Amino acid sequence: MFKLCGLQFLLAIHSQASLSCFPPSLSVSQALCHNLEDLHVTGPLKDMNFSVPEGGGVRFIYQFTSEPPAVSFRVTGEKDGIIDIVPRTGILYLNGSLDWETKAVHRLQVESLDEKGKVVKGPYAVTIHVEDINDNPPEFDQKEYTGVVRQNSRPGKPFMYVHATDRDDPTTPHAQLTYSILHHFPNPYTEMLFQIDSVTGAISPSKMGSYYLDPQKQDTFTLVVTVKDMAGMTTNAFTSSADVLITVKESMWKVPPTIHIQENSTQVHPVNISQVHSNELDVIYDLFEKEKLPRLPFSIDQNGVIYVTEPLDREEDDSYAFFVVTKDNKGELVDKPLQIHVVVEDINDNPPVCQQALTVIEVQENEGLGSNIGTVFATDMDEKDTLNSRLQFKIESQVPSVPASNLFFIQQDTGILQLTSRSLNKRIASNYSLKVLVTDAVFQTRCDVQIHVIDINDQIPIFEKSDYHNVTIAESKPVGTVILEIQATDGDEPATGSSYIIYQVKEGDPNDTFIIETDPETNRGFVKINKALDFEAAPMYNLVINATNPEPLVPGVQYNSSSLTLFKVFVTNVDEPPVFPKTVYKGEVSEDIPVGSLVMTVEAYDPEGAVVRYSLEGDIRKWLKIDSATGHIYTASTLDREQEEIYTVHVVASELSNTAQKSKTTLTLHLHDVNDNPPRLAMDYPLFFCHPLIGGERAFLQATDDDEQRYYSRFTFSLVDDMNTRNNWEISKVNATHAYLSPKHANFEEKVYNVPVIISDNGKPPLGRQVNLEVNICKCSSEKSCFIEVQREHSWPSTGQAIGILIGVLLIIGRSLFLC
Structure with missing residues (x-):
């Protein structure tokens, strides 16, 4: 339609004819030239603003009407050879295409002239705003990009960027760009090793890439990166692509080997002990304790050099573990934390210590030659199983030295004392004092030993x-x-x-x-x-x-x-009460077992052999009875799991001849469920629909069952097989426990309807119940609340009834809101 109108329009321009090509009425003209939509396309001369989409070729913009004595029009200003006016008819038109990228706004002046060419009205300002259309694809600023990523770089940390521009209007979606990775060569894993920020074009390793990138396996990758305009939200968006060549290099961020530091160093501290290197530039290095220490004797400078700040003592702590972290200027982690392990090496700086201030040993005077009579124990805090903690023992002195000066011998490496002769005699010396010299490679310590010579055991008790x-x-x-x-x-x-x-x-x-x-x-x-x-x-x-x-x-x-x-x-003998062999008797029965069924037998015996009689205590529901002579327990009435699932009573056993002598045990009866309760509605409330019905109304029903649901509840809802009911109502299933009740048509009167519904459970056998639902079809307020009139003869409801009605209405409102 626009093309035909435009052709006729051009013919009219060239012939300088009136606008006879257009239909006689303005409304018809608007219908034919539909691109004008609801705009007024003709009017008197005045200041005007127009918005015209770029492109599109020859187009009609507006027709100015003349007022006598004006007979023609003239346009001046930024016409750019495209914008002009038909002098006789006042038609402002385009004889070509506007281009937003070339010029976004054209400023013109229009004036009307009389027969002599003098200005009658004007000039008036006419501003034409060129509307952008999406006619430019996005372009990358490079045909090919190169980047370097380090092995084990942090996922999501950008290592390079791509950038594209779009000549379209940046204030519109035409120039809103979205980046994505189209291809990934090679791609040996199920997930991409790289990811791109769709907005910024930042490329970073993915979680998979952070873990799997390894220059030993694959040191180069090619990514095909695409950029779409229109924010990538339409299939008509323009798309461009560029190759990104990525080189994978070995990570500089590595855990250094275990650091060994000799304790009690005399060097000037701090001392350089290791260094780490981040994959990123301009990071901040810091240490993080693995375990909270009173102080951490290590530091790190901003070149990644790790120092020990003071001499270490292996006996205080023989190893340290801490983390080195890198952060950016915002305090965010850059690299994965590295765990540093420091081992403190031992030097011989601790003397031997006697385990006891005085070691006392008893020896019988007839003890045999070579007998082990005791051990001198000493310890050394230096590292175990090293020469620094190796101890050697030597007897330095023996007092008294009678009958000989070498009555005792000590094993050099164990401290075990032995006799060197059979010369001990209590009458000669009942006590000996030994000085034992204990040495390591550097230090020595003396331990005191006292040996008591005791009498031989030659007397019996x-x-x-x-x-x-x-x-x-x-x-x-x-x-x-x-x-x-x-x-x-x-x-x-x-x-x-x-x-x-x-x-x-x-x-x-x-x-x-x-x-x-x-x-x-x-x-x-x-x-x-x-x-x-x-x-x-x-x-x-x-x-x-x-x-x-x-x-x-x-x-x-x-x-x-x-x-x-x-x-x-x-x-x-002492008279004792009867004894039960069990403190608790446990039984399981079905809740529907017949009255008089045997459920349990308890037994008790009397230590003195007295006759025992039984009775029950705590049988508050009167469900059980017991044979006083045999201990057989029977059901006395119908059991009901829904009242009490685990029923507990006490059984009392007493002596027949002395009832004061009695004892008690506990009987616990677990009742198994049977399907003996039909389902019911979970809540009892009236339903209502607003009159007149408009269709689509429905009310929410929920069923429940007092029986035990071993797996899950499942109910079926149906209407009574009544023609009137089925013609007016329908029930649809929501899930295993809920359903909707809906009117089948809108021709209901304002009154209360009783809708009979059958609810059945999934028991074996199943049970069902008929529920008569009271449904009110009633007038509603604008808040969708129902006004229910109370039928009373020529009088208003009482205060109590009014409150009741109000509460009912509020409940219905709440129900309605819940359903919505």
């Missing part, structure tokens, strides 16, 4: 009584009670292993019911109850007790009957 006769105790006596004190004596040297007495029950107590403890000062023995007594299991014990020494007897001496004693323990 002798009981003061060979028979302690009888002890009678009740079976209820607590564990730990002393039931008897016994005494034996030993003629060997006091306070030695030869005279200390150990009492043991030798016979008559196979279950260790009794234990005997010794007073170390008096050697008196205390017989105590070690385990609970039980008259029914063991009413009497016939005990044989022996007395021995921890030191072995000398050859030729043996224990005999003098080291034995006897006594009997009589246990008296």
Whole structure:
């Protein structure tokens, strides 16, 4: 249509005719020349502004109407040979295409003239704004780009940029550019190793690239990068591309080898111990502690040189681990943190230390030649298993030196003391003091040793009584009670292993019911109850007790009957309550088992053999009964898991002849569910739809079920098989628990409808329930709330009813908002 009109328009211009090519009415003219849309294309002479898209060729802009005595028009200004006016008709037109990139605004002056060419009106300013169209593809500022990336560079950290420009209007989407990577050569992985910022053109390694880039495997890559205008949001966008050649170089950012520093260095600190190099320029180096220390004796300068700032002590800390990080001027991490490991090497700077200020050793006077009599222990804080911590032992002196000066020998590398002769005699010397010299490669320390020569164990313990006769105790006596004190004596040297007495029950107590403890000062023995007594299991014990020494007897001496004693323990009976073998009885039954079914049997026994009777406590629901003689427990009424899933009662066992003697246990009954509850609506509320209905209304229904849903609830919703109901309503499933109720047409009256709905569950067998939904078709306010009139004869509702109605309406409003 525009082309035809434009052709006729040109003919009119050349013929200087009136605008007879155009239809007689303005509205028809606008219809034909549709590019003018709703603009007024004719009017009196005045200041005007026009917006004209660039390109498009010959076009009609506007027609100025003349007022007598004006008979023609004249245009001057920035016409550029394209803009002109038909003098007789006042038609302002283009005889070519405007170009936004050449000139965005044309400023003209239009005036009307009379027959003599004199100005009647004007000049008036006419401004033509050229509208940009997307007629320029974006262009990269280079045909090919090159860049270098370091191995293990941080993902997302740009190492180069590409840049493109577009000659179109930058204030429009025509010049909004989007960058992307079209191809990636080679691409050995499922994901690209590089990524580009779609806005800035910044190229950086991807997460995959940060991990996998390795010049040993592939040191060059070619990326085909594209740029689209129109922000890349349309298929009609112009696209350009450029190659990006990337060289992968080895990472300079590497963990240095483990740093070894000798402790207690006398160098002037700080001391250079290592250096790291970032892949990036102008970074800030910093140290980060792996573990919080009172102080970190290391620092780093801005050339990546790591220093130790003070002498180190291996005994204080034998190694250090910390991280070196690089940051940019915004404080953001540049490289991955490097963990630095420092090992402090030992020097021999610690003397040996005696483990005990005085080592005391006891030796029997008849100890054999070469016997190990004890060990001198010493430690060295220098590094273990090195020459710095190797200790050697030597006896420096022995006091007294009788009957010889070398009675003892110490193993040089173990500190074990041995006898060099059989010459120990307590009558000659009962004590010896040794000075033991302990040395490492640099230091030495003296340790004191005292050796006590003790009497040989040639005397056996002798009981003061060979028979302690009888002890009678009740079976209820607590564990730990002393039931008897016994005494034996030993003629060997006091306070030695030869005279200390150990009492043991030798016979008559196979279950260790009794234990005997010794007073170390008096050697008196205390017989105590070690385990609970039980008259029914063991009413009497016939005990044989022996007395021995921890030191072995000398050859030729043996224990005999003098080291034995006897006594009997009589246990008296105490009436005890019945005993249950279990503290808790657990059972599982289905909730639908018949009344009178056996669910459990409990048993208790009386230690004295009394007859036991059973009863229940805590059966608040009266679900159970128990046979008092047998302990059989039956159901007394119908069980219901929905009331209580785990039912707990107490079973009491008491003696028939003495009901005060009783004990109690717990019975826990776990009820298994059966499908005995039909589904129901999760909430009980009226539904409403605003009158008149417009179609598409629906109300939200939710079902629930009191039965246990072992996997998930699943309900089906359906309407009652009634013609009227099915013609007016329909139900559609939302999910396993929800459905929509919808009117099937809009021809409903303002009244309350009862809609019968059947809800069924997925039990085996399934259960269903009919629900009569009350649906109000009623007038609504502009807020979509429903006004429900209360039917009362010639009177207003009472205050209580009005409040009730208001609450109902508010509930309906809330429901409506929820559904929306």
